[in-house]
Amino acid sequence: MLCYLSLCDTPPVLYFRDKLLYHVTCEMRTISESASVAEKIRFYRTKRDIPSHMLAEIVGLSRYAIMYYENNQTEPLLEDLKKIALALGIEADMLYDDYYRFLDYPCGKKIKEIRKEHGLYQHQLAKILGTDRRTIERWEHGRGVIKRATWEKLKSLGLL
Numbered sequence: 001m002l003c004y005l006s007l008c009d010t011p012p013v014l015y016f017r018d019k020l021l022y023h024v025t026c027e028m029r030t031i032s033e034s035a036s037v038a039e040k041i042r043f044y045r046t047k048r049d050i051p052s053h054m055l056a057e058i059v060g061l062s063r064y065a066i067m068y069y070e071n072n073q074t075e076p077l078l079e080d081l082k083k084i085a086l087a088l089g090i091e092a093d094m095l096y097d098d099y100y101r102f103l104d105y106p107c108g109k110k111i112k113e114i115r116k117e118h119g120l121y122q123h124q125l126a127k128i129l130g131t132d133r134r135t136i137e138r139w140e141h142g143r144g145v146i147k148r149a150t151w152e153k154l155k156s157l158g159l160l
Contacts, residue, residue, distance in 0.1 A: 037069075040094065041069055041076075042070040044090055045070075048088055050088070130153075
């Protein structure tokens, strides 16, 4: 935690009833709930005062991977986000947005629930999403990852 003397009109040190009092303020860092995954990674990394190259080394990634994640140039894998959270000493869901919460659900089970809830067969859902039946089958069996664009399509169609 960063602490420094306050710049207000109260003296930084004063005596009161034979006791020495210190007026100290601490910087309080917060992040918006609507922050992107990239912003959350950078926020918690800097809050813990860990350089990106050191975080990369701890997690087992290149420093460029961390930089790309923080600059929103690359979408991190769910497993990488979990490793980053562990290295930062936070719960993984603190880095998640709705897409990663969906992936962590497990998403294959959720896809099957959505499909059945809307009375669709695999080939029908595949046609809606612009993919093939085998892809839907793989997702439902936990093989393969649903891309963000497909998740957004599910969302925009009101299927989530």
